[in-house]
Amino acid sequence: MNMKKVLLIVPPFFNLIGYKSFDMPMSSVAYIAGALKKEGFEVYIINADNEKHSYCPEKEDAPHLLFNNNEKQKFIEFINNDNHPFWNNIIKEVENISPDIIGFSCCTPGYPSALVLAKKIREWKKEIPIVVGGVHPTVLTEDV
Numbered sequence: 001m002n003m004k005k006v007l008l009i010v011p012p013f014f015n016l017i018g019y020k021s022f023d024m025p026m027s028s029v030a031y032i033a034g035a036l037k038k039e040g041f042e043v044y045i046i047n048a049d050n051e052k053h054s055y056c057p058e059k060e061d062a063p064h065l066l067f068n069n070n071e072k073q074k075f076i077e078f079i080n081n082d083n084h085p086f087w088n089n090i091i092k093e094v095e096n097i098s099p100d101i102i103g104f105s106c107c108t109p110g111y112p113s114a115l116v117l118a119k120k121i122r123e124w125k126k127e128i129p130i131v132v133g134g135v136h137p138t139v140l141t142e143d144v
Helices: 027-038 069-080 085-097 108-124 135-139
Strands: 005-010 042-047 101-105 130-133
Touching: 005 027, 005 085, 005 108, 027 042, 027 101, 042 085, 069 108, 085 108, 101 108, 108 130
Parallel strands: 005 042, 005 101, 101 130
Antiparallel strands: none
């Protein structure tokens, strides 16, 4: 049997607003990875919200969790700049893994990043199945 490669991605949010995150996936992603491995899938995880993928602007330049209008604008500009090296570095990792299917696990703050990455993944490999799960798509299904 040909073992399928599954890539699970945690899209960034805290990284983009100047906060460092732990270098481990959310427990929900780890549970999914374990269940998939048990069923014979080859599983990879990219936690794009950790230090390895750090865009992490200097604290004084980063938008903060409680956005004012200027900080919100900086965040939106970054999200809309899908040619930033930050996004391209993550896509290079995706290409190196060369998965058969991709899953995103995201809560609402990470959803815009998931959209950027999904768009770039589609540019790389249009036919790859992409699944989105987590709090945001569960609660706000009409947005997904």
